[in-house]
Amino acid sequence: xxxxxWWASGSFWRKTAIWVTGASLVxxxxxxxxxxVKISAGSQRVPAYTVVNxxxxxxxxxxxxxxxxxxxxxxxxxxRKLDAEQAEAxxxxxxxxxxxxxxxxxxxLLGNGAYYxxxxxxxxxxxxxxxxxxxxxxxxxxxxxxxxxxxxTLGRRMPNLHLTEDEAKSVTGFLKWxxxxxxxxFPYNFTPMKQEN
Amino acid sequence: xxxxxxxSLSNLNGGQKLAVKxxxxxxxxxxxxxLFGLLAGLQYLMPDFLFGQLDxxxxxxxxxxxxxxxxxxxxxxxVYWMLEEEAQRPVVGLKLGNLVFWxxxxxxxxxxxxxxxxxxxxxxxxxxxxxxxxxxxxxxxxWADIAIVASVLVFxxxxxxxxxxxxxxxxxxxxxxxxxxxxxxxxxxxFFTPNVSIDQFWWWWVIHLWVEATWEVLVGCxxxxxxxxxxxxxxxxxxxxxxxxxxxxxxxGILGLGHHYFWIGTPDYWLSIGGFFSALEPIxxxxxxxxxxxxxxxxxxxxxxxxxxxWIIAAAFGNFLGAGVWGFMHTLPQxxxxxxxxxxxxxxxxLAFFGAFATVNIAFFxxxxxxxxxxxxxxxxxxxxGWKWKWSFALLNIGMLGMTVALLVAGYVQSQxxxxxxxxxWSAYFDAQAHPWFQQGMWWREVFGVVILIGVVLLAWDLLTxxxxxxxxxxxxxxx
Ligand code: HEM
Ligand code: HEM
Ligand SMILES: [Fe+2]
Numbered sequence: 001x002x003x004x005x006w007w008a009s010g011s012f013w014r015k016t017a018i019w020v021t022g023a024s025l026v027x028x029x030x031x032x033x034x035x036x037v038k039i040s041a042g043s044q045r046v047p048a049y050t051v052v053n054x055x056x057x058x059x060x061x062x063x064x065x066x067x068x069x070x071x072x073x074x075x076x077x078x079x080r081k082l083d084a085e086q087a088e089a090x091x092x093x094x095x096x097x098x099x100x101x102x103x104x105x106x107x108x109l110l111g112n113g114a115y116y117x118x119x120x121x122x123x124x125x126x127x128x129x130x131x132x133x134x135x136x137x138x139x140x141x142x143x144x145x146x147x148x149x150x151x152x153t154l155g156r157r158m159p160n161l162h163l164t165e166d167e168a169k170s171v172t173g174f175l176k177w178x179x180x181x182x183x184x185x186f187p188y189n190f191t192p193m194k195q196e197n
Numbered sequence: 198x199x200x201x202x203x204x205s206l207s208n209l210n211g212g213q214k215l216a217v218k219x220x221x222x223x224x225x226x227x228x229x230x231x232l233f234g235l236l237a238g239l240q241y242l243m244p245d246f247l248f249g250q251l252d253x254x255x256x257x258x259x260x261x262x263x264x265x266x267x268x269x270x271x272x273x274x275x276v277y278w279m280l281e282e283e284a285q286r287p288v289v290g291l292k293l294g295n296l297v298f299w300x301x302x303x304x305x306x307x308x309x310x311x312x313x314x315x316x317x318x319x320x321x322x323x324x325x326x327x328x329x330x331x332x333x334x335x336x337x338x339x340w341a342d343i344a345i346v347a348s349v350l351v352f353x354x355x356x357x358x359x360x361x362x363x364x365x366x367x368x369x370x371x372x373x374x375x376x377x378x379x380x381x382x383x384x385x386x387x388f389f390t391p392n393v394s395i396d397q398f399w400w401w402w403v404i405h406l407w408v409e410a411t412w413e414v415l416v417g418c419x420x421x422x423x424x425x426x427x428x429x430x431x432x433x434x435x436x437x438x439x440x441x442x443x444x445x446x447x448x449x450g451i452l453g454l455g456h457h458y459f460w461i462g463t464p465d466y467w468l469s470i471g472g473f474f475s476a477l478e479p480i481x482x483x484x485x486x487x488x489x490x491x492x493x494x495x496x497x498x499x500x501x502x503x504x505x506x507x508w509i510i511a512a513a514f515g516n517f518l519g520a521g522v523w524g525f526m527h528t529l530p531q532x533x534x535x536x537x538x539x540x541x542x543x544x545x546x547x548l549a550f551f552g553a554f555a556t557v558n559i560a561f562f563x564x565x566x567x568x569x570x571x572x573x574x575x576x577x578x579x580x581x582x583g584w585k586w587k588w589s590f591a592l593l594n595i596g597m598l599g600m601t602v603a604l605l606v607a608g609y610v611q612s613q614x615x616x617x618x619x620x621x622x623w624s625a626y627f628d629a630q631a632h633p634w635f636q637q638g639m640w641w642r643e644v645f646g647v648v649i650l651i652g653v654v655l656l657a658w659d660l661l662t663x664x665x666x667x668x669x670x671x672x673x674x675x676x677x
Binding site: 004008009010013014016017020021024025027028031032034035036038039040041045046049088091092093094095096097098099100101102103104105106108109110111112113114115116117118119121122123126127128147152153154155156157159160161163164167170174178181182183184185186187188189190191 | 237240241244245248249252253254255257258316317318319320321322324325328329330331332333336367389390391392393394395396397398400433436437440441443444447448451452454455457458459460461462463464465466467468470534535537538539540542543611616617618619620621622623624626627630631
């Protein structure tokens, strides 16, 4: 075994490793740049934060064979239409609250996180909130006191995380905006709440 | 020189003395991980248990953060362990390295105390800096991130500097480049954005490109050294295998990142790219099994540390099974649409982390104990037939496999009832959680968790006693 075949030699594989890694990295960087543009707020897939002023739906796209968000008529959150800056501030505060309270170590968002509680990707559209007219009030009420508003039969409750009313409203805005992200059909087969016409 | 069979730091070189400190910290955090895992698992069964005091989210956060930090401590320890022998010279900045160890330990302690006592904060930037960032696995507050980066820079200086001034082996070359990537990636997790899609885009750079690329290559380097030590494997062969593994691992794992970009808002070309490249990821793991079996075969399984060697073999197979097989099962988008974010994921996460990484660290704990006692015999014919290491080995592996299967059953029920039929609504979620098969899965997970706990206790006992008063010295290896 003095003469190692070229394909079994260390130097061949070292070079291969370098080239393969380099090529993969370059490909990843190009794809990432493209993706980051396509998921910036205000793009087709990830809507602008002002989407909180509009009705959001989740409907089947026959061509893609998946459900996708549909942005509809004006439907301001808490009866107040927000400009771009206010809308961003709202979602930002909501997202900060989600991080500060560690929601993702119980829930999943976009399917990532923990599995102790329901996925929140389309929480805004969940039929359990009752009617579209009641929804935002019900959500804030729930977030402010989830323990007394518990509803599953397993006895698994969400603890009271002591959100302020402002935080609860911002989280609601964040959830509404998140429901408008195009997630390639995840969650599959989700039946959104009925909204008038 | 201390007597054979007595624990003495004087048996170690400088880097190894520091390594032992990291191993001790790793051991403590491993125990904490198991404890908090059991608490979180219990809350699935008894939701009122510690409700409002130590909620599931807190237990889970400590569980997975302890996991990440103990594995990293183990890795850092193992690199320090091999550093002087590989480079054939003393560590360049050992004093600084020691100082940083204590600073690091203090930072981890403070972070955990804040997790347990303060838990959460207001929805403002200060919370992210001081209490928690609330992002799975990298929940540590920003100040701690910065402390970690600083510690890691010193560690890196020690590794690169020592190799540069000493012998620069093939293992060293891979290791140094890999560490740059590993630590560089951490920076991708250190900023805030309101855009949850962009948040998760970068978050996966850290998580995926850690475990499925840089950590895998890191354990590849560490195991290469371990095979040379325990089997006397030839360096040329081991290093060639290492290059093969790097090529296959990075070639599949870097673009395999796309399997996390199916549903987070990212464009749909990731469905094909992520599906295709991640489906190739098991190949390097097969190669690792082949390598380990091949090397063991050429040496007729003759090795000088039976417990460590058993854990090395467990690593090769565990990595293949947990990451390769269990990962492949849900990596195609057509399947992942239904399994994404269910107990199925938890099943894979547990077996992969244990099989690929925990095993390697445990193997090194045994190597360390052997040398700490003055290079004692740890081959065949250990006192009491080595029942402690054999039982803890069996209990840990059986417990882990059992837990994985329990979670898989639960995940299957969940993906059917909640995801496929119920469309992942609030009520569909609880329909699945209430299903008897799901509930049974949660019970069995906890039962096997207790099996793991017993295995860990036995492991600790064995590590502290193995080789005590041993009079035989380490077996010399015959070259193959
Ligand atoms: C040692 C290597 C690996 C480790 C430690 C590991 C660990 C994990 C963990 C902990 C998660 C869950 C992350 C979360 O909390 O959301 C995960 C997700 C995932 N892993 Fe791995 N993994 C490894 C290798 C692999 C491989 C080789 C594949 C594919 C062949 C794979 C496929 C996946 C997929 C598809 C997901 C996403 C699951 C979902 O959609 O919920 N993993 N992995
Ligand atoms: C006594 C043993 C253990 C118990 C009872 C336990 C329990 C748990 C529980 C309840 C969760 C939360 C899952 C959820 O969100 O629903 C979890 C998550 C996790 N545990 Fe464990 N665990 C144990 C041991 C381990 C070990 C030994 C490892 C790895 C070496 C590990 C790695 C993980 C990981 C990576 C996650 C996150 C999974 C994901 O997000 O998909 N655990 N564990
Ligand atoms: Fe991955």
